[in-house]
Amino acid sequence: MADADLSPPDGPVRTITDLARLAGVSAGTVSRALAGNSLVNARTRERIQQLARAHGFQLNQMASNLRRQRTGVVGVAIPLGHDRRQQISDAFFMTLLGHLADELTEHGHDLMLRRVIPDRDEDWLARFTGSGMVDGLIVIGQSDQFARIEAAAAHYLPMVVWGNHQEGQRHCVVGTDNRLGGRLAAERLLAAGATKLAFFGDTAPIEFAARFAGASDVAAQAGVPIIACPTPLAVDRMPGEIARHLARHASRIDGIFAATDTLAVACLKQLHERGLAVPERMRLVGFDDLPVAGQTTPPLTSIRQDIAAGARGLVDLLLRRLAGENTESLVLPPELVVRATA
Amino acid sequence: MADADLSPPDGPVRTITDLARLAGVSAGTVSRALAGNSLVNARTRERIQQLARAHGFQLNQMASNLRRQRTGVVGVAIPLGHDRRQQISDAFFMTLLGHLADELTEHGHDLMLRRVIPDRDEDWLARFTGSGMVDGLIVIGQSDQFARIEAAAAHYLPMVVWGNHQEGQRHCVVGTDNRLGGRLAAERLLAAGATKLAFFGDTAPIEFAARFAGASDVAAQAGVPIIACPTPLAVDRMPGEIARHLARHASRIDGIFAATDTLAVACLKQLHERGLAVPERMRLVGFDDLPVAGQTTPPLTSIRQDIAAGARGLVDLLLRRLAGENTESLVLPPELVVRATA
DNA sequence: GCGCAAATTTCAAACGTTTGCATTTTTCGG
DNA sequence: CCGAAAAATGCAAACGTTTGAAATTTGCGC
Structure with a gap:
């Protein structure tokens, strides 16, 4: 033998x-x-x-999976709201995705990526969780699906969401304290000498709404005005919209809080074209602290989100949920990174 | 009833x-x-x-898949060479990934993402193709795995690779004509008045090698010198390395071809810090035409790769291979986008 | 050698679908 | 109404693995 x-x-x-x-x-x-x-x-x-x-x-993994009733695969869903084309190419989401891939691989899991368009597909969540193809689910961004996610969380435990934490919500979320981030940004603008603020960004997504709310807190407290300038994140419409805002409001503001570094970079360019000196005439603070923030001229002051820590948190919590634990949400502290624009 | x-x-x-x-x-x-x-x-x-x-x-998809011997899932492998941390967060790859997700979803396929570190994992390809978890495989970037991919292609048909096309290779590849792209870049630099060129970038990946080769062709033909400045793409080491190159060579060159827009943006910043006017004193051309290219000051002249078309090509060829067809490689034409840096 | 426990190995029933073939029901022309 | 063809349904065998329980082998003290 x-x-x-x-x-x-x-x-x-x-x-x-x-x-x-x-x-x-x-x-x-x-x-x-x-x-x-x-x-x-x-x-x-x-x-x-x-x-x-x-x-x-x-x-043969399929057979193995079927028999063992687990797949070793974690689903990653990216719900796209109205701003379809934007989100997936957004540097922030992509970086998060990269770290997630790292982190999951590290723990022996594979990653199944699915972009979902909630408007077109009512039960995208149930379809994903019920397919038997994934052991658990990570949802990147709440988009406008807060209610649906909340509903799913009641039945389906192994799910963790990247996004904003609301008081009393049911689903487990990992995310930055956006409101605090907004405060930090506004405080920095004021400290740098700004006296009339503007917020650039879409306030529909709750993350951005929270950032704006934080900035508004500080502005109210300091008795300075702050105006909201709704700006789409879609790369093609962004510059035009910014130009329009600046044309209308530039004379009335001297400090801009951009909801995103991507937005801030676009602002920087428009400001330059209008001949508004940064930071002398106009202070500017971004959000995310993407790599690009350190490479603009002048380098961008931004609110840092620790993306790697976020990814670790998402995976860690998901694994614990897979093990049956009922985990709390994780709120990460944002950090002010002062460079040259404010 | x-x-x-x-x-x-x-x-x-x-x-x-x-x-x-x-x-x-x-x-x-x-x-x-x-x-x-x-x-x-x-x-x-x-x-x-x-x-x-x-x-x-x-x-239950698992059961269904097992029985039908197909999964509806396409694997996407991203082999990471030496420059581990870099590639997955590279804007280009991420954008490609986003388009791939779109395109695959459109055709009713899911996407299973796997980062692989070839050094640590000898048979990453066999493990993926043989697992029964995926119907076919898209490999993003050849990295230094050309030989291994070539070997796998002999046995495993439903595989398409993003990368550079070599004469007489066996595996089906989709990619830009990097050599032609390199030529276009060099030609533009010369047309903008440059007389002594430099190439910034790592020439180990064959895509980059081809870009350099194309530029060298033009330089040789025009009788102007071109020097290669090996520069890592890792975001933390890049600026330092660029600064070092500029310190050594700046006086001897007046035109830079950067292997990547990411690199070009970093160059732009270093040039600005050294007080070298762009494009008057130093012409600069990037590659990829990422969204950021339009947002720098001055806006970056770049060689455009049609990422969306690339993704469509990858998926289209893969689907045809899944249907049994033995497809040829697809080489996409690059396009010069003239902005302000050259 | 014997008996009993421990160490190995085999057996067979799942896991939840899909699908060829057999079987039942329906339809319909005469 | 009969019989045959057509339409609809049921049956049971896969797909390739894992795993509890049964069966076999081995080890060991006496």
Whole structure:
């Protein structure tokens, strides 16, 4: 029986049964051997693993998954609200996605990415969670789906969402304290000498709304005005909209809080074109502290979100939920990074 | 039998068998009904679908996949060479990934993302293709895995790779004509008045090597010198390295071809800090034409890759390969986008 | 050698679908 | 109404693995 591997070279060994025949044992033993189960004799185990390597055997994951009722795959859903085209190419989301991939891989999970357009697809959440294809779900951004997510959270435990934390919400969320971030931004603008503020960004997503609210808190407290300038994040419409805002309001403001670094960079460009000196004539603070923030001229002052920590948090909480724990939300502290624009 | 749905509310209906019991038919019929198979009577079909909706029934994909021997999932592998941390956060790759997600979703496929570190994981390709988890594979970037990919292509057909096309290669690739792109860049630099060129970028990845080669062609033909300045793409080391290159070579060059817009943006910043006027004293051309290119000051002249077209090509070719066709590679034309830096 | 426990291995039943084939029901021309 | 063809449904065998329980082998003290 030691020379089983000297048998004539037969067809490709695809299934565990093929391998069993080759090794002269039963399928069950092979399965256990490959899993490193100590129930099977160390020598047989080694011999089988050897054989598997030699024949380039790959376990069929589908079958394994079906039987074990788990897949080792975590779903990552990116709901796209109205601003369809924007979000997925947004540097922030992409960086988060990259870190998520790292973090999940590290823990032996695969990542199944799905972009969903909630308007077109009523039950995108149920479809994903109920498919049996994923063990758990990470949702990147609440978009305008807060209610739906909240509803799903009642039945489906292994789900963690990146976004903003609301008082008393049911679903587990990881995200930056956007309101605090907004305060930090406004405080910095004031400290840099601004006396009349503007907020650039769409206030529909609750993250952005919270940032604006934080800035408004500070402005109210200091008795300075702050005006909201709704600006789309879609890359093609952004510059025009900013130009329009500046044309209307530039004379009435001397400090801008941009909801996003991407927005801030676009602002910087428009300000430059209008000949408004930054930071002398106009202070500017962004949000996210993307790599690009350090590379603009002048370098951008921004509110840093620790994306890597966010990804770690998402994965950590999800794994704990997969283990049955009912985790609390995680709110990360934002951090002011002072460069040259404010 | 019409009032089957008036039966007492029992446990959740998870399996097709539950649904069958509820509908008073066999599992087979339910399966066919849900698939819209015309073998089953239109009325029963409708009734079953109704029932499924009412109970929020979700087909178990794992079981379905196992039985049908296909998953509807396309794997996307991102091999990370030496420059680990860089690539996945690189705006170009991320944008491509976003478009891929779009395009695959459009065709009813899901996307399974996997970052692989070839050094640590010898047979990352076999593991992915042999797992039975994916119907086909898209590899983003050849990195330093050309040989391994080439080997896999011999056995595994449904695979398409983003990258550079080599004469006589076996695996199907989609990518920009990097050499031509390099030529366009160099030609533009010369047209803008440059007389001594430099190439900034790592020439190890074959895409970049081809860009450099294209530029060198033009330089040689025009009789102007071009020097290669190896620059890492890792965001933390990039600025320092650029500064070092400029300190050494700035006096000897008046035109820079950056392998990437990300690199070009960093160059722009360093040039500004050294007080070298762009484009008067130093012409600069980037590559990719990322959104950021239009937002720098001055706006960046760049070589445009049509990322969306690339994604469409990758998916289209993969689908055709899944259908059994043996497709040729697709080489996309780059396009010069003239802005203000050259 | 015997008996008993421990160590291995085999057996067979799942996991939830899909699908070829057999079987039942319906339809319809005569 | 009969019989045959057509339409609809049921049956049961896969898909390839895992795993509890049963069966077999091995080890060991006496």
